[in-house]
Amino acid sequence: MQTFKESGLPEEVLKAIGELGYETPTPIQSKTIPEILNYGNDLIALAQTGTGKTGAFGLPVIPQVVTEEKRVQALILCPTRELCLQITKDLNNYAKYYKDLFITPVYGGTEIRTQIRALKKGSHIVVGTPGRMNDLINRKAIELGDVRWLILDEADEMLNMGFKDDLESIMAQTPEWRQTLLFSATMPPDIARMSKKYMQEPVEISVGTKNSGSSNVEHHYYMVHASDRYKALKRIVDVTPDVYGIVFCRTRQETKDIADSLMADGYNADAIHGDLSQAQRDLVMHRFRKKHLQLLVATDVAARGIDVNDLTHVINYNLPDDIEVYIHRSGRTGRAGKKGVSVAIIHAREMHRIKAIEKIAKKTFERKWVPKSEEICEKQLFHFLERVGNTELEEDSPVKTLMPAVYEKLATMEREQLITQFVAAEFNRFMEYYKDAPDLNVYKEAKSRRNSNVAFSRLFVNLGKTDKITSGDIIGLINSKIKGTTVKVGKIELLRNFSFIEVDKEYEQEVIKKLSSAKVKGKKVSLEVATPKPSKRRNKRR
Structure with missing residues (x-):
């Protein structure tokens, strides 16, 4: 499919997207639109954000909705209020020439009764966040028994945010014969498990490489x-x-x-x-x-x-x-x-x-x-001069009426002096800030413990993987509690319920004292000197 005109989309949709300036479908749209127009298999579409995923499912679903039937035929679930509103806005633009098609966004953080009233008027497509959607189901304010398309947008994000139970509860309210369309930027194990449990022989479409970044x-x-x-x-x-x-x-x-x-x-x-x-x-x-x-x-x-x-x-x-x-x-x-x-x-x-x-x-x-400092000041100066050069003045700008007095005030200055004074007035504070600014770059990667002359002390820490702690959290804690000194850190061993960390022996007691007064994720930190880890030796054969 080279253009939207070759996609099989009806004239009403083509006219609406043409007015939006869309002529050529994105790769994900080229692959998904035919699948959805033919009401085919369930679909897993993997693509990064910003690749046109809303159009990929919205453009083919809109013309298939039966507007004469006042019931929810398409349900789109997404992780946040902002995305819910954005999807709704895009769908309304695509459906511009379908006057009898109603799209309703439902999300938390706003009055639920207003959304209930909108649903009672009759909605064909509902866009919602999982929490609010479950709330509406529990209040019996929405009926999902006639849903033909169940669309999970940014499914990986919804799972990361802890919506797994909400999603499963919602999906249980929809008919088994629905077409499930799952859109995700990545394919973590939870997505794979969900697809096996709730989708029937899904077709997988991938734009680019799984877990790869945008080429732009x-x-x-x-x-x-x-x-x-x-x-x-x-x-x-x-x-x-x-x-x-x-x-x-x-x-x-x-x-x-x-x-x-x-x-x-x-x-x-x-x-x-x-x-x-x-x-x-x-x-x-x-x-x-x-x-x-x-x-x-x-x-x-x-x-x-x-x-x-x-x-x-x-x-x-x-x-x-x-x-x-x-x-x-x-x-x-x-x-x-x-x-x-x-x-x-x-x-x-x-x-x-x-x-x-x-x-x-x-x-x-x-x-x-x-x-x-020199590079920054130069870049800022030329950026400022570019802005000055691009500044447009209206014919009736009050600045023009002041110019005779300005010329008179500056008449005693030579051209070079005027420009120098002009730049200095704008940049003195900036240049003063960066005067004698130190070089922040670290030019070598940290050496491993084996290549270092630092003597390390091994400390026991009462935090582990069950506390959702990371090596970065521990290093950040040390840096935040011990100011003005860079404490060298050796190997960090993260275990299930506790950890071991090697720190410069010179700062052993200071690290214990300063960190023992801290809290991490609601848990009080406790440190003490641990028994040195025995070195591993190979047994010699005799």
Whole structure:
């Protein structure tokens, strides 16, 4: 299928998408539209975000809905309110010339009675989040016995968010003869298990390679000391004046701290996290979509369902534990045929994680150097001059009426002096900030314990895999509690209910004292010196 006209879609749909400027289907649309138009087998479609998945299921389903029958014929489940509204908006655009077709979004965080009234009027297609959909089922406000199409959009995200039980409960309310369409960016084991349990001989369609990133995204990494992450973040942003992106953090508290620090330092940034009300979240997202914000700081959970097509950057302030999460993060940029950059700020002991992502995602990371003051100031200056050159003045601009007085005020200055003063007035604060700024780059990967002259002490920690703790969490805890000193860390052994960590023997007691007053994920940390791990020796044969 080279164009939509060859797809078999009816004239009403072709006219609507033609007005939207769509002529050529994306790869995922080319493969799925014929399958769904023919009401064929169940379908598993694997594709990254931003590849046109809503059109892939929406365009073929809309013309098959029987509008004369006021019942729910298509149910679309998605992870978040934002994605629910985006899907509904897209479907309404596709169905522009189907006046009697009704599409209803249902989601949490808003008055449920309003949604119940909308459903009672008669809906053909319902788009909903799993939690709210289950609530409506329990209230007997929706009937799913006639659903022909059950569509799970971003299925991997819904499972990651803990909606497995909700999804199974909802699917049990739909008829066995339905066509189930499962769309996902990745194929984790839970998705495979769900497909075996609830789908009948599904056809699998994959665009690109499983668990691989978008080809439009460049992958960069910067290596710094863990304590210099925030300074590095600011420099990366400063050297990219037109940056428009999401900064991903590990925890809700870190998200708040980084966003507050960026705003205090004069950056055009804000955060979304679980402590915001829905109204506050909507306001932040409205400002971000309108590009009134350049940077949105978020955790993976808070960012779910954010659908913005023209992000220039995704910045991993911390790498995620799951490689598939990194792939999903990076897929938020480089969309709709545009180029994007995924940045990772790592410390010296995280290089193995970059190599693991390269292996699984089949992408190559490029080592970048944290820019120095001269490079940043030069880039900012020329960006400012470009903005000045591109500034348009209206004929009746009040600036023009002030120009005679301006000329008179500056008449005593020579051209070179005027330009120099002009630049200095704009950039003095900026240049002063970066004056004598240190080099943040770490030029060598951390040496292994065997190649180090550091004497290590082995500590017992009362946290393990059951506490959902990671090596990065432990290193981050040390860096956050011991300021002004980089404590060398050796091998970390994560066991089921506890762990062992090697730290520089010189700081043994300080680490025990400072970390023993901390809490991680609600659990008080306890450390003590452990028995040194015995070295392994081969038994000599006699």
